[in-house]
Amino acid sequence: MLKKFVYNLAEAMTIFPLILSLILIIDPLGNIPIFASILSPYSQQEQHKIIFRELLISLGILIGFLYLGELLLIWLDLSVTAIEVSGGIILFMIALGMIFPTITTTTFAEKDGETPFIVPLSVPLIAGPSILAAIMAYSRQVNSDLKMLFAIVIAWAVSGCLLILTPIIKKVMKARALTACTRLMGLVLTFIAIQMLLEGVKSFSQ
Numbered sequence: 001m002l003k004k005f006v007y008n009l010a011e012a013m014t015i016f017p018l019i020l021s022l023i024l025i026i027d028p029l030g031n032i033p034i035f036a037s038i039l040s041p042y043s044q045q046e047q048h049k050i051i052f053r054e055l056l057i058s059l060g061i062l063i064g065f066l067y068l069g070e071l072l073l074i075w076l077d078l079s080v081t082a083i084e085v086s087g088g089i090i091l092f093m094i095a096l097g098m099i100f101p102t103i104t105t106t107t108f109a110e111k112d113g114e115t116p117f118i119v120p121l122s123v124p125l126i127a128g129p130s131i132l133a134a135i136m137a138y139s140r141q142v143n144s145d146l147k148m149l150f151a152i153v154i155a156w157a158v159s160g161c162l163l164i165l166t167p168i169i170k171k172v173m174k175a176r177a178l179t180a181c182t183r184l185m186g187l188v189l190t191f192i193a194i195q196m197l198l199e200g201v202k203s204f205s206q
Helices: 003-026 028-041 044-076 080-099 121-126 129-142 145-164 166-172 176-206
Strands: none
Touching: 003 028, 003 129, 003 176, 028 044, 028 121, 028 145, 028 166, 028 176, 044 080, 044 121, 044 129, 044 145, 044 166, 080 129, 080 176, 121 145, 129 145, 129 176, 145 166
16 A cells, blocks of 8 residues: 555655646746736636636647647658757757747737636736647657646646636736746746657667
8 A cells, every 4th residue: 555655745846847847838927917917908707717727728739739749740741850850949949039039919808898818818928839849748748648748737727726816926026026026937838848859869879
């Protein structure tokens, strides 16, 4: 019984780096200022409704990509090595953007009283190309759909909790504190991106 518990605990520990990687790629803290800007015209209750809806849509996209990503690779005639290398490059560029942010603004123009739907909150802010590429690369490395699904759901849940708390976090944390957190996560994401890129180069050279 003890051996089984220790084995299960060891198995669970191996998935934590994957969960952390996915959270860093989604970058919920970095998205908070953008979410706050887009949702500023709405009441706090409406903001929570919109965020929750967009989170559910993004979860469906992430899980769908986990199970249909292999078919997409076959359809596009792409190799896993290409996904790992391109995913590493994309993550590295995103990490550089987090460490050295440029002055950009994201706006959402209301049309006929419509609320944000799918774009830009679900895609690309939550389920963007970087997280989709990472899912395809990591799913091959982990080689277990169940583990990958668990990691996606946990990373999504943590990111979702932070995004739902956007109005509160925006008030509590100053702009400098959010910037500092984003740059720190960008630094960690740089290491992850380089590791993914090296894995792709290693697979290509074999």
